[in-house]
Amino acid sequence: MRFGNVKGLASFSLFAMEGCVLAISDFVSKVEGSVRPRHLGLGFVWAWIYCSFSTSALFAGRAGSSINADSSWFASAVAVVGCFFVFALAWRRVDMSRIRPAAFVGAVLMAAGTFFLGAFDLPAWAGTLCGVSSGIGSGLLVLFWGDAYSRLETERVEIAVPAASGVMLACAFVFPYIQGLPGACGVSSLPILSMVCLYLTWNDIDAGRFVERPSEGETMRAEVRVGLCMSAARGSDASRRYGHGMRFSGMCARRDENPQAPQGKALAFLVRISVVLFAAYMAIGVASATGGATDAFQAAYGFDAATMLGSVCGVCLAFWFIFFSPRVNVPALLRWVAPLIIIGLAAIPFSGMAPEFVASATMSVADTVLQIIAFLSLVNLARAGVFSPAFAIGVGQGMIQLGVLVGNLAGKWSALSTTSSGYGLWETSLVVICVFSIAMALAPSDRNMGGIGLRYAGDLDDADPMGAGELPVSQGGSAASGRALRAFEAEDNGLLTQEESLDGMVARIAVEGGLSARETEVLGYLARGRSQPYIRDALVLSKNTVASHVKHIYQKLNVHSRQELLDLFAD
DSSP states (O other), X not given: OHHHHHHHHHXXXXXXXXXXXXXXXXXXXXXXXXXXXXXXXXXXXXXXXXXXXXXXXXXXXXXXXXXXXXXXXXXXXXXXXXXXXXXXXXXXXXXXXXXXXXXXXXXXXXXXXXXXXXXXOOOHHHHHHHHHHHHHHHHXXXXXXXXXXXXXXXXXXXXXXXXXXXXXXHHHTTGGXXXXXXXXXXXXXXXXXXXXHHHHHHHXXXXXXXXXXXXXXXXXXXXHHTTOOOOTTTOOHHHHHHOTTOEXXXXXXXXXXXXXXXXXXXXXXXHHHXXXXXXXXXXXXXXXXXXXXXXXXXXXXXXXHHHHXXXXXXXXXXXXXXXXXXOOOHHHHHHHHHHHHHHHHHHXXXXXXXXXXXXXXXXXHHHHHHHHHHHHHHHHHHHTTSSOHHHHHHHHHHHHHHHHHHHHHHHHHHHHHOOTTOHXXXXXXXXXXXXXXHHHTTOOOHHHXXXXXXXXXXXXXXXXXXXXXXXXXXXXXXXXXXXXXXXXXXXXXXXXXXXXXXXXXHHHHHHHHTOBHHHHHHHHHHHTTOOHHHHHXXXXXXXXXXXXXXXXXXXXXXXXXXXXXXXXXXX
């Protein structure tokens, strides 16, 4: 009996251990398949901002708001604002892949300016020049990272941007505790590391790895194989549904504009998000300038818990996107961030460990999430094809940095004019809360997103009443499958356009394979050479749902690759 218990316990232990190993293996494989360390290079730019202006690594004995009085800080802040706006206009029609050497120049300017500021006791004019150098360099790197992200798969970018917070998390464990020449060398190395990651990301793009869309030639061949060469003027229902973002001319297709993203609506979205970002970062700048070099918690316990907490939130978002795969919902994230900013502002006038930590922690979390929101929104806007990456990223990031500059100046003025009773801080806090609240009224909604082709919603499969989305085509289903069936019926009468012919082929293959209504809809996109991220955006589905539908389609049609699927329509 005792031997049996021991044997059972051993078997259970082995089973549990095997389960743990498999779970860890699955976890590691998902992370490795979704995250490439070289795509996290933007995090080194964020880390540079943190290490330069929120630690004593670059300026011994001076951290946080005390640096705001330095001429180099002001010069850097003004330079980066000017850099974003100037290059947004100058490069609005420029293919940034043709001017990549400018990114190397930016990294060198950023690293050199940082090193000389930290390693030498420079006169005011030299410090100002170094600040201008580092500001322009950081702006250039951010612009080129935005362009690179706009060329990568949406899914990878949605994970890479929040995961980049892990770089700043690592820096928060190191840079607050180094000073002098080691600190200057460490901080100045961050832009070089970012440039190395950017160069490796360019190699991925040039080699066609992790790219959002197939190349022009691949797209053309795929479209030709399914008989989808149509004129630009026809504009059939199927072309509007499946072909948006493509301009057709003869036998050649290329994506240079998106009819579903008219420039007016896209510009309105850019203005809305820019106003919100400006107000939010003005609030963050005020909090930074009115606080001390370190909050009471950091002074008592010796580590920057607030920054660590904010960086952890960014990493958690990355894991959430990996394992649960929702679309990035900008309006929802803004609704979560807004209370954090207001709480942080309300805590500013109070003194003591608790209110100071609340103010710094909430602002750190808000800063991290807002950076992620801003970059993903601007990159998606650039990917929509209405604005160039330089224009979209430049305007959005320029408003962020302008908000930081204005907020720091306002906070500095408020701190200097504050009376012993603290009414100055109360007034500043209330004014900023009012400004931010008014700006939030202009925050983009889900409707604004959809109006320019940026979909941010969950899986709609679950919303099908009574499971109608899972009905076989032969038994009814979605409107898309109904159009396909009508095209299928029209085939017998010989009254077909090319688009209707393709819809008929989709319907015929779906019926023969026993596909559901939703699978039929996905098949229509696959037949037109669309990628899974494209289908996910168009149908407002999660990544896992689209992958599951594609897998089922392959199984039911007995194909094993995208090419074999396209061959069905070529026969």
